[in-house]
Amino acid sequence: MIPSFMTGLARSVGLSTVMRAAGVVTRLMPIPQPTMMVGPGASARLGQAINDFGHRKIFIVTDAIITKLGLMAPMIAALKAGGTDHVVFDAITPDAPIPVIEQGIEVFKAEGCDAIVAFGGGSVMDAAKAIGLCAANDKPPRQLVGYFRGLRGPAPIYAVPTTAGTGSEVTVAAVVSDPAHNRKLVIADTRIVPKMAALDPDLMVGLPPATTAATGMDALTHAIEAYIGHWGTAFTDRMALSAVGMIFENLPVAYDNGRDLAAREKMALASTYAGLAFTRANVGYVHAIAHQLGGLYHTPHGLANAIMLPHVLQFLRPAIQPQLAVLAVRARVGKAGEPEAELAQKFLDAIDAMNARLGIPRQLDALREEDVPALARAACREADTNYPVPRYMSEEVCEDVIRQALPKKGPARKAAVKKPLAAKKAPVRRRKAAESP
Numbered sequence: 001m002i003p004s005f006m007t008g009l010a011r012s013v014g015l016s017t018v019m020r021a022a023g024v025v026t027r028l029m030p031i032p033q034p035t036m037m038v039g040p041g042a043s044a045r046l047g048q049a050i051n052d053f054g055h056r057k058i059f060i061v062t063d064a065i066i067t068k069l070g071l072m073a074p075m076i077a078a079l080k081a082g083g084t085d086h087v088v089f090d091a092i093t094p095d096a097p098i099p100v101i102e103q104g105i106e107v108f109k110a111e112g113c114d115a116i117v118a119f120g121g122g123s124v125m126d127a128a129k130a131i132g133l134c135a136a137n138d139k140p141p142r143q144l145v146g147y148f149r150g151l152r153g154p155a156p157i158y159a160v161p162t163t164a165g166t167g168s169e170v171t172v173a174a175v176v177s178d179p180a181h182n183r184k185l186v187i188a189d190t191r192i193v194p195k196m197a198a199l200d201p202d203l204m205v206g207l208p209p210a211t212t213a214a215t216g217m218d219a220l221t222h223a224i225e226a227y228i229g230h231w232g233t234a235f236t237d238r239m240a241l242s243a244v245g246m247i248f249e250n251l252p253v254a255y256d257n258g259r260d261l262a263a264r265e266k267m268a269l270a271s272t273y274a275g276l277a278f279t280r281a282n283v284g285y286v287h288a289i290a291h292q293l294g295g296l297y298h299t300p301h302g303l304a305n306a307i308m309l310p311h312v313l314q315f316l317r318p319a320i321q322p323q324l325a326v327l328a329v330r331a332r333v334g335k336a337g338e339p340e341a342e343l344a345q346k347f348l349d350a351i352d353a354m355n356a357r358l359g360i361p362r363q364l365d366a367l368r369e370e371d372v373p374a375l376a377r378a379a380c381r382e383a384d385t386n387y388p389v390p391r392y393m394s395e396e397v398c399e400d401v402i403r404q405a406l407p408k409k410g411p412a413r414k415a416a417v418k419k420p421l422a423a424k425k426a427p428v429r430r431r432k433a434a435e436s437p
Contacts, residue, residue, distance in 0.1 A: 031190050031280055034159070034170060034197045038269065040261060042198035043119075043160045044074035049196060050115070050158060051082025058086040059113035059155075061104060061128035062120045063093065066162060071203050072119055075160065087111045092120065095177035095184070095294065095301075096127040098141050104131040105140075115156045118194070121215070122166030122175075122301065125159055129174035129192040132157050141176055145185045153191030162203045164254075164267035165215025165302050167222055167275020169197035175291075175301075183295040183378075186386075193279075199272060201264035209255050212267075213358035214302030216251040219243060219271040220354075221305040224313070224327065225284040226277035228320045230388035233280065240277040241330045246270035248331040248354070255358055285393060286312045288383035289402060292375045297366040306360045310351050311404045317344060319391035324348065364405045372399050372406075 037045050050058065058079060066072060067090040079086055089104050108116075108131055118128030130141050132154025137144065144150050159169035168174075174187045207215075223243035226236055247270045253263040289312070290304035317324065325343035328334035333350040334343040355362070376398035383389055393401065 031172060032193045033276065034194045037198045039265065040200065040202045041074065042200040043203060044078045046158060046160060046196060046198035047075035047078025048082065051079065051084050055084060055115040057111060057113045058084060058115050058117055059108050059111065060086055060088045060117045060119055061092060061131060062088065062090045062124055064090050066120050071162065087113065092124045092127045094123050095298065096123040096130065096175065097177050097179050101127050101130050101141050101176060105135050108135050117158045117160065119160045121161065121163040122168050125161065125166065125168035126174040126176060128157060130176050130187055133187065133189060133192055141187065144187050147188045150189060157192065157194045159194040159197040160200065161268065163207060163211065163215040164204060164271040165218035167219060167271045169194055170272055170275040171279040177295065184291045199265065199268040201261045201268060204264045204268065205259045207258055209258065210359065212255050212258060213360060214300055214306060216247060216267060217306035217360060218302030219274045220247045221286050221309050222274035222278040222283065225286055226274065226281035227327065228316065228323045228390050229281055229284055230390060231281045236277040236281040239273040243270040243274040243277065244327055245330045252357055282387050284387045284389045285379065285383050288379040288387065291382060292378045293364065296371060296375065299364060299366060306355055307362065307364055307405050310348065310355065311401050313348055313351065315393065315401055316391050363407045365407050367406050369406060372402050375402055
């Protein structure tokens with residue numbers, strides 16, 4: 001019998017070779033970048049710009065909370081002023097569930113829309129991308145899961161992120177959830193990158209501190225995993241390192257004072273930079289594990305990333321110590337010229353300190369020991385077939401990494417998961433040019 005470490009070695013060598021070859025393709029693949037509008041009032045300026053494209057009717061994808069808060073009012077007022085018709089679909093819920101996306105596709109077609117504005121957080125932007133691609137190809141979301149599964153590109157998509165974390169306004173991916181099987185699925189296509197995006201800090205001043213923390217750590221995870229993987233380029237490294245420095249400087253400020261517009265704007269830019277980095281350089285085991293936690297327990301993605309990031313980096317350290325040293329300098333937790341091992345440790349300590357500073361727990365209360373093997377198996381499958389990780393985990397090692405997030409006191413409790421209700425028709429708000437926002 002071949003020793004397990006030998007089979008693991010062969011697997012690692014084979015996967016690494018395949019992923020490095022795939023990296024050559026990603027470096028050459030043209031990925032569009034949206035025109036960016038940045039600063040207070042950017043969402044209204046985006047509405048003005050959209051008017052110039054002569055669209056017949058805009059399909060605005062958002063959620064009920066954003067509608068209630070009136071965050072879209074400046075942009076809608078700009079659309080009205082330019083005579084552009086629109087319809088609001090605000091049924092999106094966390095994790096962008098497929099039944100809601102299918103509902104959005106029906107409304108998009110019924111309303112005869114020819115462009116989409118995604119106005120919200122990562123789930124809203126992912127849902128909007130999926131709706132656009134599915135409607136263009138007349139296919140349900142499950143048939144477009146994977147890479148370049150549609151023959152036709154979507155109607156033009158515009159994005160207004162209301163959190164600083166996912167970077168979805170610049171990425172080629174849409175992550176959706178399949179509630180029937182408690183899993184997350186990825187639709188990837190360069191044509192779903194938005195044409196234009198508005199980074200408006202005015203929209204983020206009311207975010208709760210916990211949301212600011214989780215989304216900010218999501219952006220940090222994107223930047224780190226893009227930098228330490230094997231698909232990095234000079235451009236993605238520059239974007240990732242810039243994002244890391246900006247997040248370490250501005251995330252605590254935005255967390256403490258949500259009305260600090262300068263910090264909010266810097267965090268929005270950092271999220272975009274990290275998105276530009278990982279949409280080409282990709283992510284790694286932190287995301288692979290976080291996706292499984294989100295699918296099974298509905299753990300918010302940013303929180304799952306934040307909890308798993310220290311544990312995964314500790315495992316990867318032997319393969320990425322030079323990169324960790326560079327990250328320490330860019331995060332300003334160490335100085336150039338210090339011993340590499342010391343800098344690497346300083347960065348790992350800084351991640352722990354940042355999580356503690358932001359109230360991020362080290363453990364996930366919902367995690368259960370009996371779920372760990374299946375979670376590890378699914379995470380390894382996702383990472384092995386998609387991500388250019390710098391060091392491969394066996395399923396057993398991945399189990400051990402996940403177990404570090406088990407609750408320490410008392411039996412782990414599984415988060416209550418409600419059975420999905422029968423899908424109801426979402427309220428559709430039709431606002432003509434003559435109506436008030």
